[in-house]
Amino acid sequence: MEFGLTVRDLSFRYGRKLALDSVSFDVPRGSFTALLGPNGAGKSTLVALLTRLLVSREGSIVVAGHDLARAPRRSLAALGVVFQQPTLDLDLTVRQNLFYFAALHGLSRRDASVRIDRSLDRLGMRERAGEKVRALNGGHRRRMELARALLHEPSVLMLDEPTVGLDAAARRAITGHVHDLADQGVSVLWTTHLTDEVEDSDQLLVLHKGRIVASGQTGEVRGGQDLQDWFLARTEEAA
Numbered sequence: 001m002e003f004g005l006t007v008r009d010l011s012f013r014y015g016r017k018l019a020l021d022s023v024s025f026d027v028p029r030g031s032f033t034a035l036l037g038p039n040g041a042g043k044s045t046l047v048a049l050l051t052r053l054l055v056s057r058e059g060s061i062v063v064a065g066h067d068l069a070r071a072p073r074r075s076l077a078a079l080g081v082v083f084q085q086p087t088l089d090l091d092l093t094v095r096q097n098l099f100y101f102a103a104l105h106g107l108s109r110r111d112a113s114v115r116i117d118r119s120l121d122r123l124g125m126r127e128r129a130g131e132k133v134r135a136l137n138g139g140h141r142r143r144m145e146l147a148r149a150l151l152h153e154p155s156v157l158m159l160d161e162p163t164v165g166l167d168a169a170a171r172r173a174i175t176g177h178v179h180d181l182a183d184q185g186v187s188v189l190w191t192t193h194l195t196d197e198v199e200d201s202d203q204l205l206v207l208h209k210g211r212i213v214a215s216g217q218t219g220e221v222r223g224g225q226d227l228q229d230w231f232l233a234r235t236e237e238a239a
């Protein structure tokens with residue numbers, strides 16, 4: 001595999017509670033990889049480890065060829081993140097929010113301006129650039145967060161349950177945009193507990209009770225069964 005994201009033998013404990021148990025997987029370059037798990041499976045813990053909000057001494061995480069423990073700045077520079085909870089300033093415009101974030105990445109005003117336009121264009125959001133975030137609906141706010149996560153042109157993009165609170169049309173739009181990004185070569189890790197967000201051509205990882213219990217191409221993994229039925233059987237069986 002040429003870059004993307006690699007996780008090997010990653011474990012994490014909250015005190016005595018083992019939240020992740022020797023988790024290993026790859027997000028191949030340019031793939032849309034769905035990490036599917038029921039509540040409590042360990043998804044948030046994994047996201048926190050990948051973004052270095054938590055640190056584990058057991059196992060390794062390699063982002064775009066850079067080991068997160070040994071080269072955290074390079075690793076994080078290659079990673080774009082859309083967190084579950086929106087973190088936008090509602091009283092700033094779309095463009096002001098993006099400029100603020102670009103400054104955090106050390107981009108010059110000129111460079112930032114070019115990247116902001118490019119990033120908004122990618123998501124069909126350029127015409128909203130002058131609007132206050134407060135005026136945007138949930139779907140457009142999410143799209144804007146996605147534009148923000150792409151500003152520093154990461155090669156790996158991670159989204160933590162990005163459709164929470166969105167209606168069906170907005171969910172479809174955002175999943176479509178992110179699939180387009182994967183087609184353009186971005187390595188995507190998409191966490192969810194909703195099977196209808198996963199397509200047969202996506203790579204699938206099923207996390208249950210801190211362990212990867214299935215992985216592969218979704219269409220092959222589900223083997224003719226409805227994905228929801230397959231997933232419930234899998235996660236109930238191991239309960």
Ligand SMILES: Nc1ncnc2c1ncn2[C@@H]1O[C@H](COP(=O)(O)OP(=O)(O)OP(=O)(O)O)[C@@H](O)[C@H]1O
Nearest residue numbers: 014017018019037038039040041042043044045046
């Ligand atoms: N701070 C904590 N202290 C102790 N146990 C924790 C803590 N945070 C999470 N856990 C436990 O670790 C396990 C994994 O939790 P985690 O939040 O990562 O799961 P999740 O898949 O993100 O679930 P959800 O979708 O409900 O957020 C769960 O059993 C949870 O109860």
